Amino acid sequence: MKHVAVVGASGAVGERMALLLEERRFPMASIRFLASTRSAGRSIVFRGEPHPIREISEASLTGVDVVLSSTPASVSREWSPRAAALGAVVVDNSSAFRMDPDVPLVVPEVNPRAVLEHKGIIANPNCSTIQMVVALKPLHDAVRVRRVVVSTYQSVSGAGMKGMQELEEQAQAQARGNPLPSPVKFAHPILGNCIPQIDDFTPGGYTKEELKMVNETRKIMGDPTIEVCPTCVRVPVPMSHSESILVETERPITPDEARELWSGAPGITVLDDPLALAYPLAASAAGRDDVFVGRIRQDLARSNVLLFWCVSDNLRKGAATNAVQIAETLLKLAPASR
Numbered sequence: 001m002k003h004v005a006v007v008g009a010s011g012a013v014g015e016r017m018a019l020l021l022e023e024r025r026f027p028m029a030s031i032r033f034l035a036s037t038r039s040a041g042r043s044i045v046f047r048g049e050p051h052p053i054r055e056i057s058e059a060s061l062t063g064v065d066v067v068l069s070s071t072p073a074s075v076s077r078e079w080s081p082r083a084a085a086l087g088a089v090v091v092d093n094s095s096a097f098r099m100d101p102d103v104p105l106v107v108p109e110v111n112p113r114a115v116l117e118h119k120g121i122i123a124n125p126n127c128s129t130i131q132m133v134v135a136l137k138p139l140h141d142a143v144r145v146r147r148v149v150v151s152t153y154q155s156v157s158g159a160g161m162k163g164m165q166e167l168e169e170q171a172q173a174q175a176r177g178n179p180l181p182s183p184v185k186f187a188h189p190i191l192g193n194c195i196p197q198i199d200d201f202t203p204g205g206y207t208k209e210e211l212k213m214v215n216e217t218r219k220i221m222g223d224p225t226i227e228v229c230p231t232c233v234r235v236p237v238p239m240s241h242s243e244s245i246l247v248e249t250e251r252p253i254t255p256d257e258a259r260e261l262w263s264g265a266p267g268i269t270v271l272d273d274p275l276a277l278a279y280p281l282a283a284s285a286a287g288r289d290d291v292f293v294g295r296i297r298q299d300l301a302r303s304n305v306l307l308f309w310c311v312s313d314n315l316r317k318g319a320a321t322n323a324v325q326i327a328e329t330l331l332k333l334a335p336a337s338r
């Protein structure tokens with residue numbers, strides 16, 4: 001039985017992490033919840049008992065076997081290697097180590113055995129990437145994915161607690177007839193808006209979030225030839241990311257064949273009956289662990305191009321669920337792992 005620590009326990013992902021460990025009955029000898037001095041002293045109810053949030057320190061990480069970390073990348077860069085040096089395996093949700101060649105980047109439905117290559121840290125991918133690769137994997141295995149054009153519609157919870165608060169505060173101000181408070185987390189007011197910018201811009205005109213989707217997809221799928229053309233957009237939705245995906249494959253595939261592949265694939269629910277108004281929706285995916293696909297159709301001109309709509313809860317499968325599944329996979333494939 002493992003001693004577990006949730007680091008970043010007071011955050012949007014950290015809160016879900018505690019919930020997921022409880023829901024999935026993760027086997028553990030003990031649990032501790034860590035964050036910064038800002039939330040130290042608050043408590044989290046886990047399995048019916050209040051647990052104090054403690055400040056992260058070498059002392060609070062000593063004796064821990066599994067760390068589930070969801071802090072900003074700068075904090076992970078400092079603390080995840082220290083936790084690993086103290087003997088823990090760290091599943092890190094930040095972008096700090098994802099592209100490090102010595103750190104596996106894992107989605108259990110896609111590359112579970114990569115967990116075995118860890119040297120103390122396993123990276124959890126970006127939320128938009130996770131749901132996309134879960135959907136692409138069965139297609140890639142059957143007809144080989146060559147090129148993906150994706151536009152995302154990402155919820156404000158993707159920007160953590162402060163992103164959720166910003167939408168809420170703007171909505172309350174509007175309801176009271178007050179001027180909208182100035183945006184802090186987002187570059188523009190998010191209420192009533194779609195912002196085609198997530199994270200900072202890079203010199204080529206893509207944002208860092210977009211380049212994460214390009215590079216992480218190739219690493220997880222183990223295929224550096226897959227072309228990904230992303231546009232990432234923040235929308236005023238509290239929970240779940242939606243994605244419009246066009247996928248070009250090496251061999252032709254029909255929507256029926258794709259539906260059959262997805263129906264048999266782990267972690268995917270097909271919801272594709274447009275005449276009954278049944279297709280994936282952000283609000284109905286919230287609180288669920290699956291990746292939902294629908295609106296499946298063929299390109300009007302090409303038999304090797306499919307279009308579909310893909311939705312998943314970014315705080316669950318896009319973060320906490322995937323992280324807990326990584327820890328479960330490690331326990332299953334390497335029970336004696338440190």
Ligand SMILES: NC(=O)c1ccc[n+]([C@@H]2O[C@H](COP(=O)([O-])OP(=O)(O)OC[C@H]3O[C@@H](n4cnc5c(N)ncnc54)[C@H](OP(=O)(O)O)[C@@H]3O)[C@@H](O)[C@H]2O)c1
Nearest residue numbers: 008010011012013035036039070071093094158160161319
């Ligand atoms: N939100 C998503 O959908 C999502 C999806 C995938 C990955 N991620 C990644 O997961 C990480 C956390 O995201 P989030 O959305 O949960 O953010 P969040 O709501 O802002 O939570 C951040 C957490 O980090 C803690 N923290 C901040 N500075 C710290 C420090 N110096 N020492 C110790 N703890 C510190 C915070 O604790 P205090 O309360 O004490 O400040 C809080 O618990 C980020 O790297 C993010 O990129 C997020």
